[in-house]
Amino acid sequence: xxxxxxxxxxxxxxxxxxxxxxxxxxxxxxxxxxxxxxxxxxxxxxxxxxxxxxxxxxxxxxxxxxxxxxxxxxxxxxxxxxxxxxxxxxxxxxxxxxxxxxxxxxxxxxxxxxxxxxxxxxxxxxxxxxxxxxxxxxxxxxxxxxxxxxxxxxxxxxxxxxxxxxxxxxxxxxxxxxxxxxxxxxxxxxxxxxxxxxxxxxxxxxxxxxxxxxxxxxxxxxxxxxxxxxxxxxxxxxxxxxxxxxxxxxxxxxxxxxxxxxxxxxxxxxxxxxxxxxxxxxxxxxxxxxxxxxxxxxxxxxxxxxxxxxxxxxxxxxx
Numbered sequence: 001x002x003x004x005x006x007x008x009x010x011x012x013x014x015x016x017x018x019x020x021x022x023x024x025x026x027x028x029x030x031x032x033x034x035x036x037x038x039x040x041x042x043x044x045x046x047x048x049x050x051x052x053x054x055x056x057x058x059x060x061x062x063x064x065x066x067x068x069x070x071x072x073x074x075x076x077x078x079x080x081x082x083x084x085x086x087x088x089x090x091x092x093x094x095x096x097x098x099x100x101x102x103x104x105x106x107x108x109x110x111x112x113x114x115x116x117x118x119x120x121x122x123x124x125x126x127x128x129x130x131x132x133x134x135x136x137x138x139x140x141x142x143x144x145x146x147x148x149x150x151x152x153x154x155x156x157x158x159x160x161x162x163x164x165x166x167x168x169x170x171x172x173x174x175x176x177x178x179x180x181x182x183x184x185x186x187x188x189x190x191x192x193x194x195x196x197x198x199x200x201x202x203x204x205x206x207x208x209x210x211x212x213x214x215x216x217x218x219x220x221x222x223x224x225x226x227x228x229x230x231x232x233x234x235x236x237x238x239x240x241x242x243x244x245x246x247x248x249x250x251x252x253x254x255x256x257x258x259x260x261x262x263x264x265x266x267x268x269x270x271x272x273x274x275x276x277x278x279x280x281x282x283x284x285x286x287x288x289x290x291x292x293x294x295x296x297x298x299x300x301x302x303x304x305x306x307x308x309x310x311x312x313x314x315x316x317x318x319x
Contacts, residue, residue, distance in 0.1 A: 015071030078103040097292030108289035119285035120292025126270035142236030153225035164201030175295040190302035
């Protein structure tokens with residue numbers, strides 16, 4: 001079996017999981033990991049029998065590495081991804097693709113110029129419940145889609161220090177709606193605020209999106225709720241599809257009311273496997289850099305809308 005030699009840059013919460021998945025996949029060979037924390041680096045490199053680098057630049061110099069997962073804090077995405085592209089390596093960068101839209105655009109252009117693949121880690125697209133919902137919508141099980149309502153709430157995560165709840169959580173459901181409805185968002189309106197003293201950025205947000213085809217999306221996210229909830233309801237002319245991301249379950253109510261059977265799988269495993277297969281088969285990645293830019297623009301539009309207290313078009317996002 002052909003394999004891809006891979007590295008992981010940043011082995012905190014998500015990076016640790018990337019390393020774990022690469023280690024277990026047959027078509028991946030985990031060549032090295034990098035992190036500024038020697039404690040984390042030692043733990044992961046020993047557990048997965050791979051070389052550790054305190055400087056990611058040294059990892060990128062390894063001629064054996066063909067692709068990397070970039071799982072560093074968002075504010076460092078641009079520098080690390082650009083360095084990996086310059087080194088000629090394919091990149092899977094955790095969401096959001098970058099901190100600003102201009103950074104994302106430069107990353108996309110650089111990857112194309114260098115001839116390497118750039119994929120964004122919007123893992124919820126690979127959730128089996130989302131995949132099944134996409135299939136049901138394409139079968140017109142609930143008729144024409146009218147609206148969608150999402151809730152992604154939970155307690156404050158102390159490890160996240162460089163972004164607010166919108167760019168950390170809301171970006172998931174904004175991207176999933178875009179994926180399910182296969183249409184562009186034309187306008188975003190949002191209200192946000194901060195209650196927690198320990199959070200430097202917004203800790204709750206309410207976002208409304210208008211799609212070109214007339215569908216309305218409504219999203220509530222926060223770091224205030226003592227329990228985790230990850231749900232999405234899609235309303236159509238003939239019924240409702242209710243998704244629970246955590247349970248990976250779907251309920252369909254309406255003309256074709258049913259409990260849908262779903263084979264539970266780890267979404268990250270699907271995401272990483274898809275990235276590796278695109279390299280091995282020389283195919284376009286499933287979630288492109290442009291997809292990552294689109295999701296980022298939706299969140300940036302929400303942030304801008306909240307500040308200006310007016311609806312914002314994605315065309316107005318060029319920071």
